[in-house]
Amino acid sequence: MTVSSPLQGASLATSFSRETEHGLTISPRHRKRVVLTGASGGIGILIARRLLALDYQVIALCRSAPAIENDAFIHLPCDLGSPDALSEASALIGENSEPVFAVIHCAGTIAPSPVAQSDEAAIADQIALNLSAPILLTRLMLPLMQTVDGPQKSRIVFVNSMAAVMPLAGSAVYAAAKAGLRSFALSLAQEVRSRGILVSTVFPGAVQTDMLTREMQQGGSMLNYVSTPLDPDLVARAVTDQLTRHREERFLPAIDGIFGRLCMLAPCLLRLCLPLLGLLGRRGYRKAIKR
Template sequence: MSSSLAVMTGGTGGIGCEIAALLLEQGWEVILLTRQPERAREQFSGSNGRFEAVFCDLAKPESLQSISAEILRRNKPIGLLIHCAGKIQPELTKDITSFSLDAQMTINLTSPILMTSQLLSALSSNGHIIFVNSIAGVMPLQGSAVYSATKFGLRGFARSLALEFKPGILRISSIFLAAVDTQMLQQETQDGGSVLNFVSQPLSARNVARTIVQISKGAGREVFLPKIDGIFGHACLMMPWLLRLSTPILEKIGKNGLRRFLKRKAVSKSTTAQD
């Protein structure tokens, strides 16, 4: 590693928390930008000073600007920059409000673009920028059009950014995830999120984090988890009729998957309560 400093957002969420823990285990110094610094400090209280939680509201560009300036003043090369924060508000297009539009656009697209731009000069030689994206960035998500639009946009930004640098100068990766078993997924489900999240059972946050940390050690690339979702998503882009034709079948499978997921959660909660 040319630098052992990692800067990341979304570290108090299910995936981000696991990523931060793995990086600390591997000897990285981690700066976590979060709206809940006290919670983050409690989560990583045993990190022996290699962890720092800094308050930053990604919904406010001025907050991000000041934090980026502070990181630059430290004059320490950044080896790893991970954009893990995300927000989804399921709603039909007729119900979109300026509030939900701004919130999703700012967290999912504006903040990673601005943060990358502001910290780009601090990236070490052959540093790695990782965008934690979503399958919704390659496959339109009915009922979450704004979220899908932000994730399509994030893919476009990452790909364009990669073209600005020769191989070996800066590595750019995008990780496109299907549903992951996190609090965000549970909240999305309660808010009426797509049953397509449960066509296959949600991924483990810990396993996703391990994959992302492993990817950070290699060349920049696009990775789809699971791989079959990426294949199907690209097929739907080339043949738009495929998604419309298959949606009724996928929704039926997803409803059954959701029932299994909720049943498993109920059993797990009951077992935990008994212990």
């Protein structure tokens, strides 16, 4: 079993308490719950620390234990590449009747290689972790999330990559998975908005973490260094900001030029046209079934 017993002698349903500076005892039952993947990584750990500082309860799904000691931090060891492990982790999270306020998908992996030389396992891993796992986890988390009646809209945040919007020779599989994830997020946003759930994505360029170091050691793209790689804390802040200030897509750094603007604007323009496209589609469909 990939999800190990995470809480010895306790369960996620058990609430624990802590003293506030005013001497009041508050329970994490009153803290908003955030499920976070990738919390042991360079960006994820900074997201987790920021969330804890903002008084959220953090449930971290990753294989290795993040170096965080905090009563409001729970690590559920989980291999996101395993659908069974995802289901088991979600069932544990669902034991607690408190709704999940937010899900932040930060885990990711890259294995640079020209397509012709790509290893089958590496292709499968990149698609599993960067695309399938966030989709499956979202599906499992949606029933646990607060509905429209809640005091504040719930959030789903994806940590994507600039690779989703630009060709990245040598990392075609990663780029394809991230582009798929962008499309998933934009479609999901439309599905769940009426339930009171906001979906957003942050697209960083290169970020100074171990992932970038490993990527470059394996022949990663020199495009990563067109400008200085980003400070991971800047990315973490952009991600946690999404829990209070919603922006459907945020690029870091903001991309300029006609290509960049088109990348960012195309989905927005398309969304504005969707009602019209819907009418055209319905007309086309009626014509098609008459034939």
